[in-house]
Amino acid sequence: MHTAVQERRKFGPLGWNIPYEFNTSDHYATVQFLQNHLDDLDPKRGIQWSTVRYMIGEVQYGGRVTDDYDKHLLNTFAAVWFHEQMFNDSFCFYTGYIIPQFKTTKEVMDAIDTLPLTDTPEVFGLHMNADITYQTNSATAILDTILNIQPKDAGGGSGETRESVVFRQAHEMLVKLPPDYVAHEVRTRLVKMGLLNSLNIFLKQEIARMQKVITLVRITLTDLKLAIEGTIIMSENLRDALDNLFDAKVPSLWRKVSWESSTIGFWFTELVERNAQLSHWIYEGRPTCFWMTGFFNPQGFLTAMRQEVTRMHKGWALDTVTLHNEVLKQFKEDISTSPTEGVYVHGLFLDGAAWDRRNSRLIESQPKVLFVPLPVVHVFAINSTAPKDPSLYVCPVYKKPCRTDLTYITPLWLKTNQKPSHWTMRGVALLCDIK
Structure with a gap:
């Protein structure tokens, strides 16, 4: 897990919204906690997995994390990797990455030697396309540096x-x-x-x-x-x-x-x-369909829509009215009328996953396709503060590829056949702008 949280940083916002300075002291402190927990263990009750997950996801590593979605990612890692089934022979972090059960140091060293020299992004829960993102970011950073150190004065050439x-x-x-x-x-x-x-x-x-x-x-x-x-x-x-x-x-x-x-x-x-x-x-x-990227304050736009829907219904209060959404099968060109309630929104792109338009659900990305346009989304308001369906993936929407609190807009709920934790580890988000 320590390796995963460290290595994900190089993939930029796809790995972590904020590149935290995780270090060996976090690793040592967690190992020490686990040692103490196992020493004080009651054999009848067994390992308290909820305690282990909380200490790792919320305290030892989570103590550094300030972004809500990064905290959710950390807790997802803890939930997926720390449980009773991790001692089964069939358990692996990724194909070929197992917990070796050996007694001698030499056997452990031999097992380490069989691991690949370079880890694919899938080892850390990401899609293979994340490597393209990493290489693009590295090239952009180098070119920006070259551009910044160039002399600004005009040369003696005959050009313009x-x-x-x-x-x-x-x-x-x-x-x-x-x-x-x-x-x-x-x-x-x-x-x-x-x-x-x-x-x-x-x-x-x-x-x-x-x-x-x-x-x-x-x-x-x-x-x-x-x-x-x-x-x-x-x-x-x-x-x-x-x-x-x-x-x-x-x-x-x-x-x-x-x-x-x-x-x-x-x-x-x-x-x-x-x-x-x-x-x-x-x-x-x-407009019948709004381009949310084109607003200075998209959160204000959604709040205004909530207010509009609340006023249409007698007895509804703004405090109990929450946003919900439905992804349509049409794109902007196919929309000719406005919805009776709420708004149609277009211009969103999926980062880290693709979209099955026929079944309206998340699917794995195609190789070398980094961003996929999402069809029109019907965003509306419901008079309920009850938790949403846990089988839906809570997908954050950001204005720009830089995923920070300043560019965060709102969550949208997307259908999926796989567990939502799979897409959390993939770093899936919706972007208003991919440039």
Whole structure:
């Protein structure tokens, strides 16, 4: 288990949301606890497996863990590997990885020598595709480092200068930048749609934030063109924008008020697409299917939907109304009408598993296919705080591939033929954006 928690870190968010500094002291402390537990054992009662699992998953290793889903993964490892059946001859952590039952040191050493030199991701509960993720992350980190240490000053070559490249780029982006929202037009439309409707209040907040981003981008690009021409002084923020745009990255000032993205091309495309959804909603009416990635505050969107459903039912209270979902068989193009309750959501991708569209359930990933688009999901609210069906896999939804509390949105419940613990160890999650 110590090996598994250590080795999973190299697979990035697929292994652990946060790469914890597990070390040998955690291992020694756990071994010491097990030694003490076995010394004080009552032979009639046997090993207290619930105590062992709790001490490992919640105290010894779990004491370092701060993320709820990482804690759940740790407890899943403890539940799958620490039980009475582990002493059966048929038990193995993975094919070929058994608990050797030998009496001499030489036999144990010989058994270790028969193990493979390199462990496949499946040994740690992951899919074979996790190796591709690991190699991609390693290559990206190396290329980023090379890019960061490159000299920023222009060389003496005869090619186009950095400034002229960025000037042309800034001009092209200004041409494609969406127009500003006119405050009185937005208010008129909101009044017509219902000013006090929960989702319309949410829309108003989203448009205000989008306008802030559009304004900042327009000012920065206009000033950058003037600074390159020499009309105004090149400030620190404009210098940062110049360097980042030349390296195809998002300027720091823009990133602070918007969202993370790997390149400026993806970021700007997302800006146009996000704005298209909001302007369609405000000027042409509520969409039949929502692109959740396109919101600054997707949690607020789901809360507004819960409020809307609660108001539709007399006697329902927001505190007792919880989210539930159903994955449809159609994709966005096949949806023509809105649901009577709740919302249709599209644009989610499965990471770590694939989707059986015919039977609407999780299945194993295809080799070399890292992300699989999920069909439209009907997210609705039910008046119950009772626990969900334990046979469903609780799948976390994140805005970006970086799985932290800042990008976490909500859980969705997905059907599966296998035990949910299998997908927990696979690190399966839903991502709004895979770039």
